[in-house]
Amino acid sequence: MDFEFTAEQVAIRDTIRELVQDRVAPRAAEIDQTGEYPKDIETLFAENGILGVPFPEEYGGISGSSVTICMGIEEIAKACASSSLILAVQALGSYPILVAGSEEQKKRLCPPLASGEKIAAYALSEPGSGSDAAAMKTRAKKYGHEYVLNGTKQFITHGSVAGTLVVFAETQPGSDHRGISAFVLEREASPWTVAKLEHKLGIRGSPTAQIVLEDVKVPAANRLGDEGAGFKIALAVLDRSRPGIGAQALGIAEGAFDYALNYVKERQQFGQAIATFQGIQFMLADIATQIEAARHLVYRAATKVDAKAADLTKVAAMAKLFASDMAMRVTTDCVQLLGGYGYISDYPVERMMRDAKITQIYEGTNQIQRVVIARALLR
């Protein structure tokens, strides 16, 4: 199997690439150093239709294809991993609506997200339930036509800047994962509290929030799917979003490698460019080979998501696992190629190495990806 990008996908990618190189790349170091959410980049993406990539045209978007989303995330991540999450999490936070929402819900909730008027977020993890998502404690109790939500969600990317938050909560406490339901919280009507923002190793410009829900009222019309269908929805969403994390990891690795490749061609030691040394050349060859392998796996997984292939769960997990492990190794090696300069903040590769680590952890740690893959193999 091979993946061929359509002319339309290539056009979208090229637009994003140009915009990113002109407007995002020059901001990346500052975004990392200040640790502030780049609202200007969000606006830039909204104005240029980039936040519409995760949505089909009928819901106000321009694509809805996982392949196109991955192309966009990859391009942005080459320059700035924090900014790439603006697209990646717009997709993650919207997938529950696109996957499990009714036609009415999609028509009502998606257009403001596709236009970038609102930012989406996805709230599954809790302080006491990370990998064991089914152990969540957030409760949703039904009163007439609305639910009242109480609980705490942890490590919620963009939880502080989002206008639309998909929250998973127990509607049938005491039952296992079959008691979990999914809700869409619109901030004006169902306001949540941001208890704290984390300082992190990397992706510092992407706010990671702890969210507290205290008697938050949500209309029953904002429940996605049936009561008890939440856990299934959560997993179906992660299946679809994981290639995007793979694409982010891929972009981070490519960004670091582009920089390091130029550097070794310029840097002179022993009277010649260090790129002429075989020890360096072997590193370059290994890095490029790993990137190429990851790229194929990521787009193969995205193609399977678009085709709703039977084995998409397994391949999406493989893409996320392989690409993120690759990005960690590759960025670590790229810092090495720059030597002392790689370690200081005047150069971008140490930021990319710090940014790479989280791709091995979020949207299911790589241990969880292995569990998912093994389960698919042994089924």
Added chain:
Amino acid sequence: MRPLAAEVDRDHRFPAEAIKAAAESGLMGVLIPREYGGAGMDALAFAICIEELAQACAATAVIVDVHTSVGTEPILLFGDEDQKRKWLPQLASGQLLGAFALTEPASGSDAAALKMTARRNGSGYVLNGTKVFITNIGRAGLYVVFARTGPDEKAAGITAFLVPADADGVRIGQVFGKMGLNGSPTGELVLEDVNIPESHRLGREGHGFTIAMRALDSGRIGISGQALGIAQAAIDEARTLMRERGHENSKGDVDVLDRLAGQGDDFSLADMATRVESARLLAYRAAWLCSQGKPFTREASMSKLHCTDTAMQVALDALQIAGHEGAVAGSPFERHVRDAKALQIYEGSNQVQRIVIARELLKAG
């Protein structure tokens, strides 16, 4: 030192009180003979000291390590009696912090290509040039500086000098923001017409490169110790976390049958511990060879390469076990990752270690 580590990292603050405590405990003069006010211990003892310090705080460890090995040993090994009497007691007591200035912007791995000049001027020398990536910058009282005295463009033209920080013309350039080791300042040392008397020249003219290489040989033992300390700290924290998560049953024993479904992290922990144990043996052997006065260049490079690669991998694996909470700033897991990376680069990048090892292996005879 341990309670300071997170704060020193967060605030990019020199851990003055930790260094004072190290000095009071005699840790600044581990390698210096008793007659010069030191502890008179050997390379193995030194490696163990640095390992212990790095388990608590890698930034503190590198400050002490650079001071003790490359900052002090050149005087110990190559200084004349007057130089030893003048400088070693101050270094041993920690009254004076040492540093080592070899690297320049255009000469990193290719150290013999350095450009700093030392021009003869009457009975002394005038030094001019810029050094870069100098550990203990701004805090050191004495820099071991390598400069070119002869017309030879390669190693044979290099001479070592002792440059006091308060000499006229000594200036601190840029101090770098780094990925890790934030408590340990790294930056540029700029020398502008610095007059240095002949009594501050270390060894003969043209002997500087040999001094630098010998200093780095044993410096690599210190870096190995630092790597082991970081790796051990990462393992200990991962192990504590796994126990807290219930990887131990109520009797305090580990039942293999309870563990089968959770083998992923168990195997990772086992690999980490095995790697560190092998790295430790390699480091201690290099240190022992050095202590015995036997050749140890190859072993020191192997040790530096293996210990620092191990520290990087183990720090990453421990953070992976910790998951999200390990990536939050202030967590020791993410700090270990940022700290460990420097070790693969400094005191000879791991590429240079491979060059040294291969050269030693391919030598005739």
